[in-house]
Amino acid sequence: MEEKRRMRIVHLSDIHVAESHFLPELAEKVIAKINELEPEIMVLTGDITDGGYSPEFEQAKRYIDRIECEVKVIVPGNHDARNVGYLCFEDVFGTRMAVKRYRGVTIVGVDSSQPDVDEGHVGRDKYEWIMKSFGNASVKIFALHHHLIPVPNTGRERNILVDAGDVLDLLLKSGVNIALCGHxxxxxVWNLNGMLIVNAGTACSNRVKWGIPPSFNLIELNEGDTGIQIYRIYSEGGQELVLNQPEI
Ligand SMILES: [Fe+2]
Ligand SMILES: [Fe+2]
Structure with missing residues (x-):
């Protein structure tokens, strides 16, 4: 019997196009690797630019357009909200609050940034919209830039979502399976009460901590929505299985 194809979701973050730390040759490797993986869905969790300037967004779009997949979810990060960059984001990528549905998977992406502030905030006014947007999808994925809970090896805790507790409660009540973050x-990867909280590294910048190499995540959903594997794909080459669960 022919093996049924799993759904593949590529999650990348913090590409920081057009800043002095951006590595264009590494970006080429990342695009080539993603296209080789043939994902159905790509999620980019913000910090697409450095200063939120129009030419940075346009340059980033030229890279992102070369990623081949059915569904793309892109949300802004704190760097993208600098210098009124959230308006440039809308000009180039459209809405900052995205809902995409694909073969039983619903992805809700939100803008957790605020103008010229680094800390994250979703906001009570969006909670009902988030819960309703998930509906009764069999797999629910939430995407935002800021981290929901602290991440090891990141120094003094700062910029975490200021309403993280309420958002975590909302996501668990909404039955979210996976939350994707960057920043x-x-x-x-954390497992919180059955919900996976997956942080991506920087995909193609040299803004790495402690020599942790640039990477992105590959999430594989098994046929029938049972089972999930998460791989860390290193941008320079190589990969690591970081999670293998029989049920999602
Ligand atoms: Fe970043
Ligand atoms: Fe950030």
């Missing part, structure tokens, strides 16, 4: 430039 800290350190890849990590």
């Amino acid at each position: 800290k430039h350190v890849p990590w």
Whole structure:
């Protein structure tokens, strides 16, 4: 019997295009690797730019357009909200609050940034919209830039979502399976009451902590929505299985 294809979701973050730390040759490797993996869904959890300037977004879009997949969810990060960059984001990528549905998977992406402030905030006014947007999807994925809980090897805790407790409660009540975050430039996976909180590192910048190499995440959902594997794909090459669970 032919093996049924799993759904593949690529999660990358903090590409920081157009800043002095951006590594264009590494970005080429990342695009080539993603296209080789043939994912159905790509989620980019913010810090696309450095200063939120229009040419940075346009340059980033030229890279992102070369990623081949059915569904793309892109949310802004704190760097993208600098210098009124949230308006440039909308010009280039459209909405900052995205809902995408694909083969039983619903992805809700929110803008957790605030103008010229580094800390994250979702806001009570969005909670009902988030819960309703998930509906009764069989797999629910939430995407935002800021981290929901602290990540090891990131130094003094700061910029965490200021309403993290309420958002975590909301996500658990909404039955979210996976929350995707970035911001800290350190890849990590937590399991909180059955919900996976997956942080991506920086995909193609040299803003790495403690020599932790640039990477992105590959999430594989098994056929029938049972079972999940998460791989850390190193941008320079190589990969590591970081989670293998029989049920999602
Ligand atoms: Fe970043
Ligand atoms: Fe950030």
